[in-house]
Amino acid sequence: MNELNHDLGIIALESCATLGNAIDKYIQEQRNTTESFLIPLDEIRFANGEGKVKISETVRGRDIYILCDVGNYSCTYTMFGFEHHKGPDEHFQDIKRTVAAIRGKAARITVIMPLLYESRQHRRKGRESLDCALALQELERLGVDEIITFDVHDPNIQNAIPLLSFENIYPTYDIVKALVCNEKSLELDKEKLLVISPDTGAMDRAIYYSSALGVDVGLFYKRRDHSTIVNGKNPIVQHEYMGRDVEGKDVLIVDDMIASGESVLDIAKELKNRNARNVYVAATFTFFTEGLDKFNKFYEDGIISRIYSTNLTYISQELNDAKWFEAVDMSEFSARIINRLNHGKSIAKYLDATRIIHTLLNK
Template sequence: MAPVGPIGLIALRGSEDFTEKVNFYLNKRRSEYQQEQIVNTYPGFFREDYTIPVENARFSSGEGKAVVKNTVRGHDLYLISDIMNCSCTYKMFGTDNRMSPDDHYQDLKRVILACSGKSRRINVIMPFLYESRQHKRNARESLDCAFALEELYELGVANIITFDAHDERVANAIPLAGFESLPTTYQIIKEMYRQVPDLCFSNGKFMIISPDEGGIGRAMYYASILGVPLGTFYKRRDYTRVVDGKNPIVAHEFLGESVEGMDILIVDDMISSGDSMIDIAREMKERGARKVFCAVTFGLFTEGIDNFNKAYEEGIINKVFATNLIYRRPELLEAPWYADVNLCKFVALLIDAINHDASLSNLINPTEKIKNLLATKEKIGLNPEELKP
């Protein structure tokens, strides 16, 4: 199948390192294509560098503009935006300002406007979906995520790719556009095998825990594919007060069978402050759990990592697995309890498939890959170098 057009990778501010690695894997994959003569050669199909430089300039007043440095005419563009990168700054009236998700989103729209009418197609890869936590309306509230998706669609974006969206039903806001929310289950389980050699996913030795009722679907998938029991917590809140825009949690109530002597995996879409995750891990240890692992797609750690350092030293948490889809602070990457899950190669495969308008079913649904991984581990042990991305 012929590609839609030459690939152009555009890294928004804060996504340069991730995009550079995606470019490396994309180059490697297409080099293998040519060696095996799987596809015909098309203009621009194989290049050393698929990236297209852009400049998101800021004026001293805080206003901005986007300038694309190379031609994008006829290209199939993939704009990669990490809206959670808090390390990016800009000058405003002589003061350093950290870029918020709003700033990153505005820069994304500026780049889209700079490319509109010239490129063949525009695709947005936004690992952490903008305003995804504001996905539904309670009382008189804004519907930020739905409106942002409509806005991107109206700007001419053909496909929006995200990972583990807080609520995938936000796709209903743009029923005519391409929207994919991809799981990271396989990559996390693969990294767990690499980091914990004696890990044993078997009934009676392992258990999956959902930290709240909202994430029960995600935890059910883990439990079902691994064939282990499932437990869940529900958050008892004080609905008479509002603190930082939400009702404070009074207690975490557990629903499930005994966890005594079991290894526990707490799964969620993100760690924000991490207080709830640590409270649940402590509850599991008090109930007799052997080891406690945490697995999330996005490790934000908005309040820093001191509380996790303390929990690790106290033996409450053994390991936290999170992906490299968003910015991770240097101190987090150096923490002995943190394990980084690499998604760069997977994103490169995704881009290559979309560029050919090929089916994404095998990439989106990780069930078969997980089954093969479990079978390989059980029969002949695990060779990490032979694992699929």
């Protein structure tokens, strides 16, 4: 047996149970077996809020993949009689507890965090913490062999762990496939469609989408009030646009995440004021931290047509039921990656989706 081809074990933490079950089913299909690869795990909380994890099955000599969604705010526990929702810090602590419970008995440990922990705090401005780098280094010290994430806010964060395998995967193909299959009126023509970057930081992503789709790209940049801080950031004064005229065109805004959605809604309004036909949004992660009411209103008013996002982080039932929202299932794609890595095969072809996007569009 190839030394890289160890028995597969998947530990799906509570936050990633649904995705983990779907991945397990796909791997069973790929391997033509009914045997589950999921390893049972108990995430235990004491009444004072302390926690531990307990693995009830052997992991010795196995190739272990730990799945955790640090953005899943639906996970709760009881502390001193009060119900608490788990935040990213508590989810990350459960990853560390899981690695500690394995106690070096596994042949290899891979942590799959689709939403990278603290990825928004990826660089230091002034006297402040650099949380994402610290977290990655902590996982390295604990003995994790590889970290897999999706569409990280700033890929340069991997420089914090230069000797650790770090794979940043983009869901571009699956999002593009969902878009072109669902939007029948969408025309992939330079005169009919334009890709929009909502800020300078997302420009590389927008250029990739535009290149894959064969259309042009436009840019909004944010003028901020740097004399004021609101909710930890400088408020946006105005969105300025650079690019081709959008009148009569469909536009696709692409970004890595939607938090409150304020920027996306402002840009969508600006685009409709410039007589854009349909405004679509593609984001890897969607949080909607301030609720869905504004988005419902913008959809009803015809300002946004559809938002596409992956199921790599928690999607509430309310969001899933929204007419303007389309969830892009990433479980089969994730299963293929785990399956190939477990067999010691390269995943290079999954890191650049340009070829398969072109094949899809040519059909």
